[in-house]
Amino acid sequence: MSPSLRTPDVLISEVGPRDGLQSVKATMCTAHKCNWISALHAAGLREIEVASFVPARLLPQMVDAAQVVQHALTLPGLTVMALVPNLRGAEAAIAAGVHKISIPVSASAAHSVANVRKTHEEMLAEVRNILALRQERAPQMGVEVGLSTAFGCTLQGAVAEDEVIRLAEAVVAAGVDDCGLSDTTGMANPAQVRRLFKRLFAAIGHHAGAAHLHNTRGLGLANCLAAWDVGVRTFDASLGGLGGCPYAPGASGNVVTEDLVFMFEAMGLCTGIDLDALFAARAPLQAGLPGEPVYGMTPLAGLPLGFVQGALRG
Amino acid sequence: MSPSLRTPDVLISEVGPRDGLQSVKATMCTAHKCNWISALHAAGLREIEVASFVPARLLPQMVDAAQVVQHALTLPGLTVMALVPNLRGAEAAIAAGVHKISIPVSASAAHSVANVRKTHEEMLAEVRNILALRQERAPQMGVEVGLSTAFGCTLQGAVAEDEVIRLAEAVVAAGVDDCGLSDTTGMANPAQVRRLFKRLFAAIGHHAGAAHLHNTRGLGLANCLAAWDVGVRTFDASLGGLGGCPYAPGASGNVVTEDLVFMFEAMGLCTGIDLDALFAARAPLQAGLPGEPVYGMTPLAGLPLGFVQGALRG
Numbered sequence: 063m064s065p066s067l068r069t070p071d072v073l074i075s076e077v078g079p080r081d082g083l084q085s086v087k088a089t090m091c092t093a094h095k096c097n098w099i100s101a102l103h104a105a106g107l108r109e110i111e112v113a114s115f116v117p118a119r120l121l122p123q124m125v126d127a128a129q130v131v132q133h134a135l136t137l138p139g140l141t142v143m144a145l146v147p148n149l150r151g152a153e154a155a156i157a158a159g160v161h162k163i164s165i166p167v168s169a170s171a172a173h174s175v176a177n178v179r180k181t182h183e184e185m186l187a188e189v190r191n192i193l194a195l196r197q198e199r200a201p202q203m204g205v206e207v208g209l210s211t212a213f214g215c216t217l218q219g220a221v222a223e224d225e226v227i228r229l230a231e232a233v234v235a236a237g238v239d240d241c242g243l244s245d246t247t248g249m250a251n252p253a254q255v256r257r258l259f260k261r262l263f264a265a266i267g268h269h270a271g272a273a274h275l276h277n278t279r280g281l282g283l284a285n286c287l288a289a290w291d292v293g294v295r296t297f298d299a300s301l302g303g304l305g306g307c308p309y310a311p312g313a314s315g316n317v318v319t320e321d322l323v324f325m326f327e328a329m330g331l332c333t334g335i336d337l338d339a340l341f342a343a344r345a346p347l348q349a350g351l352p353g354e355p356v357y358g359m360t361p362l363a364g365l366p367l368g369f370v371q372g373a374l375r376g
Numbered sequence: 377m378s379p380s381l382r383t384p385d386v387l388i389s390e391v392g393p394r395d396g397l398q399s400v401k402a403t404m405c406t407a408h409k410c411n412w413i414s415a416l417h418a419a420g421l422r423e424i425e426v427a428s429f430v431p432a433r434l435l436p437q438m439v440d441a442a443q444v445v446q447h448a449l450t451l452p453g454l455t456v457m458a459l460v461p462n463l464r465g466a467e468a469a470i471a472a473g474v475h476k477i478s479i480p481v482s483a484s485a486a487h488s489v490a491n492v493r494k495t496h497e498e499m500l501a502e503v504r505n506i507l508a509l510r511q512e513r514a515p516q517m518g519v520e521v522g523l524s525t526a527f528g529c530t531l532q533g534a535v536a537e538d539e540v541i542r543l544a545e546a547v548v549a550a551g552v553d554d555c556g557l558s559d560t561t562g563m564a565n566p567a568q569v570r571r572l573f574k575r576l577f578a579a580i581g582h583h584a585g586a587a588h589l590h591n592t593r594g595l596g597l598a599n600c601l602a603a604w605d606v607g608v609r610t611f612d613a614s615l616g617g618l619g620g621c622p623y624a625p626g627a628s629g630n631v632v633t634e635d636l637v638f639m640f641e642a643m644g645l646c647t648g649i650d651l652d653a654l655f656a657a658r659a660p661l662q663a664g665l666p667g668e669p670v671y672g673m674t675p676l677a678g679l680p681l682g683f684v685q686g687a688l689r690g
Contacts, residue, residue, distance in 0.1 A: 367528070
């Protein structure tokens with residue numbers, strides 16, 4: 063049967079068009095963004111973070127967010143996500159008609175102040191304001207919080223696990239649908255990933271959301287495996303490993319979608335994604351960002367001889 | 377307490393000076409090899425595959441194997457290993473005084489014929505001859521078999537797990553001390569690694585040896601984690617990811633020692649290896665192989681803010 067006919071065992075949430083594009087200096091034009099998103103959808107991706115709603119003076123790469131969302135909404139079966147850092151962004155995202163918004167909340171107090179100039183309590187108040195707006199204008203829209211720097215922070219070092227869990231409980235109590243954990247700085251290790259996600263499930267149950275893990279020190283897939291082992295079923299990843307604050311050439315930030323999908327499919331799991339079509343989606347990315355390095359080892363090595371995707375085996 | 381004072385939880389077996397050097401075109405001179413091995417030892421590595429004993433016309437990089445072994449034998453506490461493909465190699469390794477030899481046996485029948493021009497039964501006979509020689513000339517020397525292509529083969533595709541286990545049982549029955557599994561072609565996935573090592577432990581118990589895993593498709597560390605989870609405690613790795621048949625630039629073959637040690641130490645485990653000293657051991661490698669690419673993401677990103685090695689926490 064075709065990959066799309068079996069219910070996927072795992073949801074890969076593509077963040078390249080948002081997280082990736084806002085991390086590079088160049089700006090991809092709207093037509094190229096739309097082509098790329100269509101290619102990702104054609105490969106079987108069913109959740110894509112297509113833009114962020116932020117002031118254009120801060121992130122000119124995202125000035126066309128509403129147009130990109132408009133295009134993405136035409137793709138059947140796709141959950142169209144956008145990142146919003148505050149109430150104003152949420153207003154714009156709702157006006158554009160996204161299916162789901164993602165609000166980053168820094169688990170590190172130092173990072174929160176540096177990144178959005180808000181303390182934890184101020185950020186929690188912002189989340190509550192966004193939820194009230196959702197209630198009023200778009201009750202069908204999903205709201206997710208991603209707890210960034212949940213595994214450590216480049217400003218303050220270690221982040222207390224109790225604080226991460228307290229914030230997760232607070233946003234769920236406020237009415238957020240899902241709360242995920244992000245290794246924004248690439249400091250996580252598999253033991254920590256298992257420990258913290260286990261605590262997250264214990265604290266907020268089915269509201270536990272995506273694992274957003276980075277490959278800064280090469281541990282991206284090992285950390286994804288660790289998260290899978292303790293029950294995580296939604297994983298953020300970026301085609302070509304675009305974005306995610308790479309530290310050095312060759313050292314990508316975001317987990318590479320191609321390698322992550324290969325890992326799960328090789329394990330016999332169904333992602334709903336066709337690997338050859340996924341590799342083909344690198345072409346529109348590269349066409350829209352000429353000269354930008356893309357990562358990923360599976361596309362270079364190719365699929366193993368005799369490889370059959372997990373969905374086709376089952 | 378210093379890392380070396382706690383008994384390591386895991387043994388990292390460095391294969392760079394053998395596996396790495398025989399995979400690159402350039403030849404490292406003897407003095408540079410010795411410097412590099414000394415630096416690896418100084419970082420805390422206590423098992424190093426320093427050479428292979430093969431005909432110099434096939435692998436001119438290894439012509440000084442006996443001299444390199446002689447130097448390595450002066451380093452306190454180091455298990456000096458060498459690869460030998462046949463009886464003649466074993467004779468030379470014994471004459472050089474190595475502590476342990478590793479014999480590669482292809483799990484794939486097609487790979488065995490292509491690589492050493494021997495069927496499985498002929499190779500098993502060679503292993504028995506080597507064991508008889510050990511009995512006679514060097515009963516204190518360790519003998520390990522690494523079952524190459526255990527997770528798949530670029531010539532024949534899938535390799536039957538029953539055949540892998542049959543070969544492991546056969547070499548242990550013949551008298552080999554340890555039998556490990558090698559993902560020579562970078563085709564392994566975590567589910568398969570867990571399944572096959574579990575079967576290996578069930579079949580040969582404490583004779584189960586090292587996991588030799590590759591990073592060809594980016595799954596190297598995830599596969600190491602999977603092997604650790606089911607009880608593997610010896611891991612082959614190569615400094616800078618040197619060697620292991622890379623398919624493409626940036627796509628290293630061997631698991632990178634630096635990233636692997638970082639992963640285990642970050643998990644709170646003790647490797648006995650000092651990460652800063654390990655990063656410093658890249659300099660003699662690069663000095664001896666100018667222009668050769670080296671891999672590894674942790675050395676580029678650096679250690680996380682506030683990072684403490686596992687051994688120092690415990």
